Amino acid sequence: MELSLDRLSAQLDSEPLRPAYLVASSEPLLVLEAADAVRAAARAQGIAEREVHDMEGREADWNALYASLQAPSLFASRRLVEIRLPTGKPGTEGAKLIVDFCAAPPADVVLLVIAGEWSKAHAGKWSQAIAKVGHVAIGWPIKPHELGGWLGARLRRAGIKATPDAVARLAQRVEGNLLAAAQEVDKLVLLAQGRDEVLDVERMDALVADSARFDVFRLMEAALAGQPAQVARVLAGLRAEGEPIQALMGMVCRELGLLARLSQAHNFAAACKALGIWESRQAAYKRALARHSPARWQWLLAEAGRVDRISKGRHLPGQESADAWLQLERLLLAVAASQAVRLLAS
Numbered sequence: 001m002e003l004s005l006d007r008l009s010a011q012l013d014s015e016p017l018r019p020a021y022l023v024a025s026s027e028p029l030l031v032l033e034a035a036d037a038v039r040a041a042a043r044a045q046g047i048a049e050r051e052v053h054d055m056e057g058r059e060a061d062w063n064a065l066y067a068s069l070q071a072p073s074l075f076a077s078r079r080l081v082e083i084r085l086p087t088g089k090p091g092t093e094g095a096k097l098i099v100d101f102c103a104a105p106p107a108d109v110v111l112l113v114i115a116g117e118w119s120k121a122h123a124g125k126w127s128q129a130i131a132k133v134g135h136v137a138i139g140w141p142i143k144p145h146e147l148g149g150w151l152g153a154r155l156r157r158a159g160i161k162a163t164p165d166a167v168a169r170l171a172q173r174v175e176g177n178l179l180a181a182a183q184e185v186d187k188l189v190l191l192a193q194g195r196d197e198v199l200d201v202e203r204m205d206a207l208v209a210d211s212a213r214f215d216v217f218r219l220m221e222a223a224l225a226g227q228p229a230q231v232a233r234v235l236a237g238l239r240a241e242g243e244p245i246q247a248l249m250g251m252v253c254r255e256l257g258l259l260a261r262l263s264q265a266h267n268f269a270a271a272c273k274a275l276g277i278w279e280s281r282q283a284a285y286k287r288a289l290a291r292h293s294p295a296r297w298q299w300l301l302a303e304a305g306r307v308d309r310i311s312k313g314r315h316l317p318g319q320e321s322a323d324a325w326l327q328l329e330r331l332l333l334a335v336a337a338s339q340a341v342r343l344l345a346s
Helices: 005-014 028-044 062-070 091-103 125-133 144-157 164-174 178-191 201-207 212-224 228-240 246-264 268-275 279-289 294-311 324-336 338-345
Strands: 020-025 049-054 079-085 109-115 135-139
Touching: 005 020, 005 028, 005 135, 020 028, 020 091, 020 125, 028 079, 028 109, 028 135, 028 178, 028 279, 049 062, 062 079, 062 091, 079 091, 091 109, 091 125, 125 135, 144 164, 144 178, 164 178, 164 201, 178 201, 178 212, 212 228, 212 246, 212 279, 212 324, 228 324, 246 268, 246 279, 246 294, 246 324, 268 279, 294 324, 324 338
Parallel strands: 020 109, 020 135, 049 079, 079 109
Antiparallel strands: none
16 A cells, blocks of 8 residues: 555554555655654564665675575564665566565565655556555655645644744745754754744744754755755855854865765765764765765865865965865865866866
8 A cells, every 4th residue: 555654654553564665755854754663663563673685786685685584583573674775776686576575475574665766667566566565655755835834744743833934934944955854843842842832933033043063064965965056055144144164164074074985985885884874864975976986076075175274274385365165165066066176176
């Protein structure tokens, strides 16, 4: 059965776990929360054993997964087996394995397939097989005119009351970034704790006033997502508000350092785990990595070091008049759009 993500949560609360689930969305927050809901239901129903299989391109070992599915659970009567498909496509071998599993699901396994990309073209016999024995939950991207309603519902679930204008202001601030929206709602829960009030526009503005850490996060998210216009807007806002550029450079250098290391990795999933990169952010890193070669990521990291030195007044000969803000903007535009790399040479 195909469900919305909201209906999936209701089903998980009201019935025993089914043999198989597919949760899919190109929105990292939606797919992460849906997968977390299945995991929580598994724990609540006594399933403590969990296996995770990252199935990505040539590194996907479907034979090993098949052997695992056929083997009995080691430590518990039932286990949750996760298949992660960043592209949303299992390929011929993976599709056959999933179809065969659903035709005769083992009593001791609950299968959770997590797809990081999804469209109607992704569906096939394998997803239909899951729908027959379990649930398929698709999180379609939130459209601009739907964001206010989505935010309003999330605020209500968090116990926050807000006027329609205040919700619209929050929607304007997050500009379609659902991860940023979720962070803002979490922050409102903390800041408005114990207050029985309805947030109006003025109160919303006061509670979600910019902080350096949050806006640098937005800045780097825009760069990773390939949104140069958003990069320029956020950076201009930070500069206009008098934010010291030195406060930004730590995270900029850190993020580019992670990207440089990931670009050299042979196993992306293993590298993310070793570097402590959250699952919800891995898709953003992967999309960014496709934009530049490993050699260019190393060069961009070196450029970040140069901008950091300029921001601290440690200019190299011939760079005494360099504007650190301008150099940072050019650097992040280059991260966001490969054609902007030429700006760094000017």
